[in-house]
Amino acid sequence: MSTPDHTPNADLPAAQLAALGPKPFVFHPTTDIIEGPAFSRAFQVITWATLLGSGYWLLNLWQQGKFGGDTGFDGLRAAGWFVLGWSLLAWTTWHVMFSRARLDATGIHQTWIWDKHMSYDELAYAKLIRIRGLEWFMAPRLYVRTLMGKFAVFYVSSAHVQQECERLSAELSAFREF
Secondary structure (H helix, E strand, O other), rough: OOOOOOOOOOOOHHHHHHOOOOOOOOOOOOOOOEEEEEEOOOHHHHHHHHHHHHHHHHHHHHHOOOOOOOOOOOHHHOHHHHHHHHHHHHHHHHHHHHOEEEEEOOOOOOOOOOOOOHHHEEEEEEEEEEOOOOOOOOOOEEEEEEEEOOOEEEEEHHHHHHHHHHHHHHHHHHHHHO
């Protein structure tokens, strides 16, 4: 009876790694953490103006009895859906004011109504989308997609975060050979 040969195949680890899929992408930001506001100051001002203007309009309609009730609590209850809509607008305005985009050693993050995170090693595609000349109004967006097809959009209004996102996009494109 012969004994099996337990000599490891030198090609086996490489073959197993190839079967697992493409190599993970590694990105190192220029500093440990690069962070900036997700939305421009002008966009934040416009968001506040929209919130305050619509709140003033809603208050005027309520005080005039336009919701089918009186100017007391019954009139406010009749305006319930309008008040709920304004509350959602206020909640979104709060998040526009405090949303931050960050690139660090683990990936891309954005604080938002729900926080967004995408790890570098999962990335298949990244592109910074912007309308040149309107960055003061419309925050450029970093569109990213994973190897599994999941995508996310990160808002980046800060110039140094935008530069880092452009570098990320270029390095990822060269790495994935797109």
